[in-house]
Amino acid sequence: MKKNVFLLIACVCLVCSCTVKKPAKEYFPSWNNCEALSALQEYVADVTNPQSEHFIPVEDRIATFDMDGTFIKTTSSRVLRKTSIAVLRAGLE
Secondary structure (H helix, E strand, O other), X not given: OHHHHHXXXXXXXXXXXXXXXXXXXXXXXXXXXXXXXXXXXXXXXXXXXXXXXXXXXXHHOOOOOOOOOOOHHHOOHHHHHHHHHHHHHHHXX
């Protein structure tokens, strides 16, 4: 009897885990829904689609980042200190 109950529970768990659809990964969750976000998403979809005339092969893709404050923790404290001093001096002049 215990074996049948265990098998029933195992089957229910297996069926439930197979039918649960994972939510799509959301990129840019902190961005407002705006024209810039839509343009960026359309561009990425276009250049990563192999059927697109604008397709960029993986080996030719590059990534660039600007220092808008989102990556400041990845810089060394020396760079942060020099940048902070330069900004303060510029503000005082």
